Structures are given as structure tokens and as C-alpha cells.
Amino acid sequence: MQPPFHRLEEFVGLTPSDINLVRGWAANPRRVARHQPIRREGDPVNGVFFLLAGWAASSVILRDGQRQVIKVHLPGDMLGFPSLVLSSAGETLEAITDVSLCPIPNAAIGRLIEHNPRLTAALLLNTQKERVALMQALTWIGSASALARMAAFLLDLHDRLDSAGLVIDGTFDFPLTQQFIGDLLGLTAVHVNRTLKRLDATGYVDRKKGQITILDFEGLRSVSPNLPPEPAGRAAWSRIGGKA
Amino acid sequence: MQPPFHRLEEFVGLTPSDINLVRGWAANPRRVARHQPIRREGDPVNGVFFLLAGWAASSVILRDGQRQVIKVHLPGDMLGFPSLVLSSAGETLEAITDVSLCPIPNAAIGRLIEHNPRLTAALLLNTQKERVALMQALTWIGSASALARMAAFLLDLHDRLDSAGLVIDGTFDFPLTQQFIGDLLGLTAVHVNRTLKRLDATGYVDRKKGQITILDFEGLRSVSPNLPPEPAGRAAWSRIGGKA
């Protein structure tokens, strides 16, 4: 199977040798069954993970038992990067669906920085995009209503799935429980249910089992707290002096 | 004045030539008066900023006018990095106090990645630490009470100021309005006032004009939603194969 390059290639064009390097990573994927942990908070940090297929989640547990889901990861994402600066993993990574991913050991990251400026730039810029996504999430959760958060989440998810080629006609798989969405958006499962029902009743979305269809993008955007920032694409690379 | 190296050197030991390079950046600092913008959302992205002295903030505005403060920046921080992947700045940077900072143009970042793996690693790891901080903030705002958020914020601020050498005996400057804290923690200014008063009345903190003293660290930690993750320090660099 062709690894999902769309995230790595978003800002930097990869050379054939870069592509081969990544393909080398993806040669022996590790499979994890849905609902199984990939790496737990507190585990040793042996490297990062490149998600090849399936959905994953990263989350943090608070002392009172509350869980905050940080992000839903889709194919093409790099997982576990932030924990590189911690003495043990700072987030739990788990499979939402069956997933296929390849571990990238610490030493490989060091070699990359040392010898491959182009892929390093791709990683560095990708990380900045993750920061932008976190800033967005923080903004939604910090200052938008439940309805607005949900709308923003669904639109964002749609766009990310679309980039990965996983949307057909506004319809996409949706393997998330309402409890999970609650932990992601800072709401209770009960309120998630009411909010989704409201979006459904208004005609913005349609819910089937395990799938969602966005019926009215404009409507969703109108209740969304903001418009997503426009990515720079390859211009980001050329701006900092990169050669095509 | 000696530039604040403590952030850049946290994970990677810098060589004398690295240090000189950074000193070169800091040779001609730009000064910005308090409450003045450094760069506005939507402005062109000409580079990033290295904060030499003073406090700054990054924030995002929502369509309904709500402001979410993303982070309070202290001396030694790099500002505006996430916007590198956007077609225009995705966050507003502004001076909280009078500020001294040096602009690092885009091209300098590209040259760094190309020619200086050590400083590149320092930047990459620093960015991961920023992601961890964002994850923390998201967790607090998503699933902790006003009191817990405030406690966590004060403890975190104390620790960061301490790293920069700006704390004396638990006391530090505190130039933030309650409105600002509200925008940071996802609360209203009124509720910030009540929450701070509660922490004060309980004896956890003492407020003087423009300053705060933390009187009872254990007490604050006990109401805080979690303990901060432990940074790996230089081990992060050696783990990925970096030479001392």
C-alpha cells in the first residue's frame, strides 16, 4: 500500500530519495486493533509513529479522572512527537479503529536532522501546523458554545478526511462515540447528543450508523466560531529559502 | 545585555559558534511599547521573533469578537513560529509590557535548517515543548473548573518565570489585567476576579498591585487539575543521537 504522503508533502516537495526513505519506514507496519493503546502516558519514549491507515487519538488524563482528548489523528499524521521533550510520554495514543502505523525510532529522527534538511523542514513545518490546529482547538473550547464547537469540529474533520481522500460526496466514516466527542470538545456525552441532534434537526448534517454526511456546509460555517486559517502550502518552503 | 538562552539551551547544548549566531540576531533589538501590536493576525509573515525582554501575548479573534489568548510569552521564547505555515499570520502578537525582541527573517530560518543541525534540533524540540504547553492549556480549559485553571496557570507562570530568573521568593511581576486572564483561561473578567479573590482569601496567594506572591505551593497544587509533565532536558538530545 502507498503510504499517505499528503501531510509530509504539503509544505516541502520530496525528492525520490526522500520518498524511498519514508517507504522504508512503512515497509514493516505495526498493526493495532481498535480501542487498543499504542503508547500510554508515562511509557518510555522510544520514537514517534507515522500513521498509515485508520484513526487514532491522543489524550491526557487529569487527576480527577477526566480525560481530555487532544486530537483525532488521521492517516498521514505523525503521532507522539511532543513527548520527545519529556522524560516519559505525556499523552496516551490509542487506536480508534484498527490502525496500521510505523514506529520511527529516536535515532532515525536524529539522523534525519543531521543529514536531511529537506525532510527536517517538512517535519518542522508539519509541527507548526499541528500547533496551529491546537491553537484552533483551544480557541473553540475556550470561547465558543457547544453548538459552535461541534460545527467547527465536523467541518475540520471533513476537511482533513478530504485531504486524505476519505470523503465521498460529503459523507465520511465516523467511528467516534459521543463520550469520546465529549472528551474532545470539553462537553458531556449527554450534551454532545443534544447538540448533534440539533445539528441534525436543523438539516446541517445527516447521521447514519458509523457515518456522517454534511448536508449544508454554509449552514455549518455560519454557526462555526471562525473560518479556518489558510495554509501557505509550498510557499512556506520557498519563503524560507527552500529550493523547489 | 546577554540574550536569554535558557529556552534554546534546554534540550541541546550550543557551541560557541551557535551562541555567536544568536548574539548576532540580538545585536539590533526592536523595541515595542506595552499594549502595542508586534504583528497582527492577517499580516504578512516575514519571519519569527526572539523575545529578549518583557512579556508578550499571542491571541486569536473569533467572528463574534471574542478573543482567545493562546499564550503569555516570556523572555527567551520564540514568537510567531506557527504562522510560518500560513499564508498570513494566524495570531496577533502584542506587547504586554515594554518589550525588546529581535526579528529573525524567513531566510535565516531556511539557512539554519540547511547548515546548522544543532540549532535546528534546538528549534524543533522547543516547538515540541510549545505543543506540550498547548496540550496542557487545552486540557485545563476543556476539563477543569475556574479555580483549577487559575491555580494551574499561576503555578505554570511561576515556573516559567523562575526559569528566566524573574522570581524572588515566590514573588513576581504580574502585569496582566483580569480581562486578559479571562481571555486566556476562557472566563469572564468578573469570574476571574472572584476566583483570584478566593485563592487570596484561602491564603494560597497574595496580590499586591502589579505583583503576585505564591504563599502555598502545595495548596495551589492540590487544587490544580494535574501535575506538569517532566521535561527531558538534554536527555532529549542524546536520546535522538545528538553528540554532547
Next chain:
DNA sequence: CGGTCCGTTGAGAGTGATCAACGTTAGTGG
């Protein structure tokens, strides 16, 4: 001295949480 910003305090309202119950779906084992 007057104006503006900031902090403080009170009263009332509302969004979302909590508690609880029930129906439905999916997974498991006989």
C-alpha cells in the same frame, strides 16, 4: 480636577452538568 481604565461587588439568568431511566445495538457464548 475630570476622564478613563481597572478592580470589586451584587442580583439574576442561562448554558451545560448531573442524575436517572430506558431503548437499541453490537459483541459473546452456548
Next chain:
DNA sequence: CCACTAACGTTGATCACTCTCAACGGACCG
């Protein structure tokens, strides 16, 4: 293939944390 069970989704009633609106005092600045 069916019975059993646990997980998930749905709905109602009530509660409370935080917001909203409003007013006032003090500090700083022109």
C-alpha cells in the same frame, strides 16, 4: 441462530457553575 450482556444513544428533570448586566470605587493620566 438465539440468549445474554455490556456498551452506546436517547430523553427528561433538576442543579450549579459561570455568564450577563449593572453599579461603584480607586488609581492613573492628561
